[in-house]
Amino acid sequence: MTSVLYDAPGPKAKRRNLLFSVVFFVLLALLLWWVWQTLDDKGQLEWSLWKPFTTSEAWTTYLLPGLADTLKAAALAMVIALPLGAVLGILRLSDHRWVRIPAGAVVEFFRAIPVLLLMLFANEFYVRSTGIPSDERPLYAVVTGLVLYNASVLAEVVRAGILSLPKGQSEAAMAIGLRKSQTMTSILLPQAVTAMLPAIVSQLVVIVKDTALGGVMLGFTELLNTRSTLAANYANVIPSFVVVAVIFILLNFILTSFASWLEGRLRRSKRSTGAVLGAEKVDDLNAAEVGDTGGAGTGKIT
DSSP: OOOSSOOOOOHHHHHHHHHHHHHHHHHHHHHHHHHHHHHHHTTTTOHHHHGGGGSHHHIIIIIHHHHHHHHHHHHHHHHHHHHHHHHHHHHTTOSOHHHHHHHHHHHHHHHHSOHHHHHHHHHHHHHHHOOOOTTTHHHHHHHHHHHHHHHHHHHHHHHHHHHTSOHHHHHHHHHTTOOHHHHIIIIIHHHHHHHHHHHHHHHHHHHHHHHHHHHHHSOOOSHHHHHHHHHHHHTOHHHHHHHHHHHHHHHHHHHHHHHHHHHHHHHHHHHTOSOOOOHHHHHHHHHHHHHHHHHHHHHHHO
C-alpha cells in the first residue's frame, strides 16, 4: 500500500529490513550476554545478594517507604504544575501585552534553570525564611523545584497545542459572538487536550524520575535514597540499583498506559458525539422527505 508519506517496501527492501532486524537482535543478544557474564565474573549474580528482596524487611523498611515518598512528591508536583502550566500557557496567548510579556518572562526564566538548582534554592529559602520543620523541608524543596520547572515546560506544551488548532476554530467562535474566554474554555482547550496529551504525559514521567534528585542532593527519603541505605546494610549495590530501576520502569509504564487509554477514550468520544438513529427512525425520515417533495411537486404542477 502506497501513500503520500510512505511507500510499501518491495521484495528487495523487505529482505534488507529482515537482515537489519536479525543483525540488531543478534547484537542485542551479545550485549545482554556480555552484561550477564560481567556481572557473573564480579560475583553480582550470587543468590546472597538478591535474597534480601525476597524478604519483607527489605521492602517494608526501605523500598516501600521510599516509594511512598516518591509518589507523594510526584503527585503533589503534578497536581500543582498541571493547572499552573495551563494558566501560564493561556496567559502567554493573551492579546494584552501587560499579561503576555510577564507570563512569558516567568516561563522562560524557570524553564532555563536546571530543576536541581531550583530545588537547592528552594531548600535554602525554606531554611532561612520559613518555620518548616527540618524533616519536612526536603519534601517542600523537591516539590517546589519540580513545580516551577515543569509548570513552565507544560505552559509551552499548552501554548503549542492551542496554536496547532486551525484558526477557523476561533474565527467561527468570534462569528457567533463568543468571548475569547468562552472560545478558549469551550472550543480550543477541549480540542487541544488530545493533541497535548502525549507531551504532557512525557513531562509527568520526568516529574516522577526527577524526584530522585532530591534524594541525592537534599536527603529526601525517596526511593533512590532508601536504596542506598539498603545497599549499605546488605552490600548489594548492583542488585539494589536493578530492583529500583525496575520499579521506576513499572511506574512510568503504568502512567503511560493510563494516558494511552485516556487518549483513546477522548478520541472515541469526539467521534461519537452525533445522535444515533435506529432503522425505523431513518425510514420515517425518508418517508417524510419523499412526502414533502411529492407535495411540493404536485402544488407546482397545479
